[in-house]
Amino acid sequence: MSYSDKVIDHYNNPRNVGSMDKKDADVGTGLVGAPECGDVMKLQIKVNPQTNIIEDAKFKTFGCGSAIASSSLATEWVKGKTVDQALEIKNTEIVKELALPPVKIHCSVLAEDAIRAAIGDWKKKQEATKPAAVQAAQ
Amino acid sequence: MSTNGNKANPTSHHAQQRAVPSGIKLPIYMDNHATTPMDPRVLEEMLPYFMEKFGNAASRNHPFGWAAEEAVELSRERIAKLIGATSKEIIFTSGATESDNLAIKGVAEMYREKGNHIITAVTEHKAVLDTCKHLEKFGFRVTYLPVQKDGLVDLDDLKRTIDDKTILVTIMAANNEIGVLQPIAEIGKLCRERGVIFHTDAVQAIGKVPVDVNKMNIDVASITGHKLYGPKGAGALYVRRKNPRVQLVPLIDGGGHERGMRSGTLNVPGIAGLGKACAIAQEEMPQESYKMAGLRNRLKDSIMSRLDEVYINGSMEHRLPGNLNISFAYVEGESLLMGINDIAVSSGSACTSATLEPSYVLKALGTGDDLAHSSIRFGIGRFNTEAEIDYVGDRVVETVLRLRELSPLYEMAKEGVDLKSVKWAG
Numbered sequence: 001m002s003y004s005d006k007v008i009d010h011y012n013n014p015r016n017v018g019s020m021d022k023k024d025a026d027v028g029t030g031l032v033g034a035p036e037c038g039d040v041m042k043l044q045i046k047v048n049p050q051t052n053i054i055e056d057a058k059f060k061t062f063g064c065g066s067a068i069a070s071s072s073l074a075t076e077w078v079k080g081k082t083v084d085q086a087l088e089i090k091n092t093e094i095v096k097e098l099a100l101p102p103v104k105i106h107c108s109v110l111a112e113d114a115i116r117a118a119i120g121d122w123k124k125k126q127e128a129t130k131p132a133a134v135q136a137a138q
Numbered sequence: 139m140s141t142n143g144n145k146a147n148p149t150s151h152h153a154q155q156r157a158v159p160s161g162i163k164l165p166i167y168m169d170n171h172a173t174t175p176m177d178p179r180v181l182e183e184m185l186p187y188f189m190e191k192f193g194n195a196a197s198r199n200h201p202f203g204w205a206a207e208e209a210v211e212l213s214r215e216r217i218a219k220l221i222g223a224t225s226k227e228i229i230f231t232s233g234a235t236e237s238d239n240l241a242i243k244g245v246a247e248m249y250r251e252k253g254n255h256i257i258t259a260v261t262e263h264k265a266v267l268d269t270c271k272h273l274e275k276f277g278f279r280v281t282y283l284p285v286q287k288d289g290l291v292d293l294d295d296l297k298r299t300i301d302d303k304t305i306l307v308t309i310m311a312a313n314n315e316i317g318v319l320q321p322i323a324e325i326g327k328l329c330r331e332r333g334v335i336f337h338t339d340a341v342q343a344i345g346k347v348p349v350d351v352n353k354m355n356i357d358v359a360s361i362t363g364h365k366l367y368g369p370k371g372a373g374a375l376y377v378r379r380k381n382p383r384v385q386l387v388p389l390i391d392g393g394g395h396e397r398g399m400r401s402g403t404l405n406v407p408g409i410a411g412l413g414k415a416c417a418i419a420q421e422e423m424p425q426e427s428y429k430m431a432g433l434r435n436r437l438k439d440s441i442m443s444r445l446d447e448v449y450i451n452g453s454m455e456h457r458l459p460g461n462l463n464i465s466f467a468y469v470e471g472e473s474l475l476m477g478i479n480d481i482a483v484s485s486g487s488a489c490t491s492a493t494l495e496p497s498y499v500l501k502a503l504g505t506g507d508d509l510a511h512s513s514i515r516f517g518i519g520r521f522n523t524e525a526e527i528d529y530v531g532d533r534v535v536e537t538v539l540r541l542r543e544l545s546p547l548y549e550m551a552k553e554g555v556d557l558k559s560v561k562w563a564g
Contacts, residue, residue: 036506063470063473064473068544
């Protein structure tokens with residue numbers, strides 16, 4: 001299997017590798033995939049609660065080069081977007097950007113899932129930590 | 139030299155950072171179970187049979203045919219000598235897959251009256267497993283023996299499985315993924331006692347470890363050229379002629395070549411090369427296997443002394459000298475291959491297989507899917523050097539460390555999370 005230059009670049013120079021404090025109320029963590037399947041992605045976002053803008057994103061991935069590249073690209077793309085804008089990122093766009101072959105499409109699906117899981121986790125925390133404020137505003 | 143080597147892959151800055159030690163030419167080939175490079179002495183032996191000695195070995199009435207036949211008969215003797223057989227017991231084929239098919243289907247059809255039961259093992263090569271599956275469609279009953287954690291079949295298991303309908307046991311001599319050597323002599327003895335034909339796919343073993351068809355009571359054995367520094371497309375099948383005489387129904391009918399068991403004009407250059415490869419192996423095996431084991435152990439030590447949570451797949455004791463199959467926990471095999479892209483090795487990861495399933499051989503040992511995905515097979519061969527081994531060890535270690543820094547599983551394990559207890563989203 002030969003990889004596209006973009007996959008190789010993300011593999012050799014992954015963007016935004018790392019971890020943030022899972023317990024931070026502004027941090028959303030998505031952990032998707034399974035070791036038995038050969039792919040696990042952890043994607044974290046840090047959201048400004050005032051603006052809903054994703055100010056930082058980090059990832060760690062166990063998986064093939066395409067999985068690493070998909071999650072690395074996902075962190076690049078979500079940064080600076082609002083949570084709602086980030087939810088619009090489609091796996092097909094990742095496939096296109098990285099020129100993934102058909103057998104690697106599941107890597108892009110996993111990256112999309114990771115974004116959604118991270119945002120879902122953040123939203124859950126928001127609801128849990130600020131129920132009074134939300135109710136008051138309404 | 140290093141800057142020239144890196145021009146081919148300008149985006150790989152990791153390769154660029156590393157100075158390539160002198161005496162090493164990249165990429166390094168360390169996938170000798172897939173195929174071996176040809177020994178130059180083999181090529182030299184083959185060359186005359188393409189041009190000046192182009193005759194058909196079946197042409198009995200002119201010198202062109204005689205020259206070709208002479209080469210074929212010399213090759214037959216050389217192959218036979220390496221495995222303790224006689225030259226009349228060697229049938230030429232196109233390679234291992236054909237040899238396995240001819241052995242299994244040929245025996246099955248010939249001895250159908252006697253019984254319909256075949257015994258093999260789950261870790262066999264697909265050339266054996268798929269052939270057995272094919273026969274199941276035609277009324278044959280096949281037992282696929284499990285293997286133990288070390289990759290070896292349990293002889294008591296085999297003993298229990300043989301019944302009065304068993305006509306064939308087919309168990310490989312050395313495994314192509316994990317290099318594990320099956321107890322061929324014991325299996326042969328058992329089969330002889332029970333009057334069952336014993337076939338062994340010996341393509342990975344012959345020329346690497348001693349194989350003697352008489353001492354080991356082997357009745358049929360598959361051989362191929364390109365796993366022992368010979369050409370591709372040239373293989374052979376040993377078929378016992380006495381005590382007992384084994385007969386096969388041919389797969390290919392035609393001019394009655396090869397005692398009627400395999401028709402078709404012989405591939406004379408390939409056959410000459412296969413024979414030369416066997417002669418070289420016969421001569422050099424003792425020193426070579428010692429050297430291979432030394433290099434293999436050097437690589438093993440280089441990796442295992444510097445990395446934790448790496449696991450050897452299969453028995454170290456009963457193993458081909460040039461084989462090392464290791465799982466690197468928390469690192470996916472294909473991504474590791476990508477990181478060491480100046481080294482040619484294989485992985486049991488699903489991502490590297492056509493079926494998107496992790497290695498069935500590793501699964502048969504009870505290796506979890508997660509570790510099967512993390513496995514790398516190193517196949518050390520005749521032309522590898524100590525400098526190459528050291529370079530490969532360094533590259534593997536640095537890449538595994540880098541990928542573990544990138545691995546959420548490694549992070550979780552370091553935090554004390556039991557990965558088996560995590561409910562994965564799938």
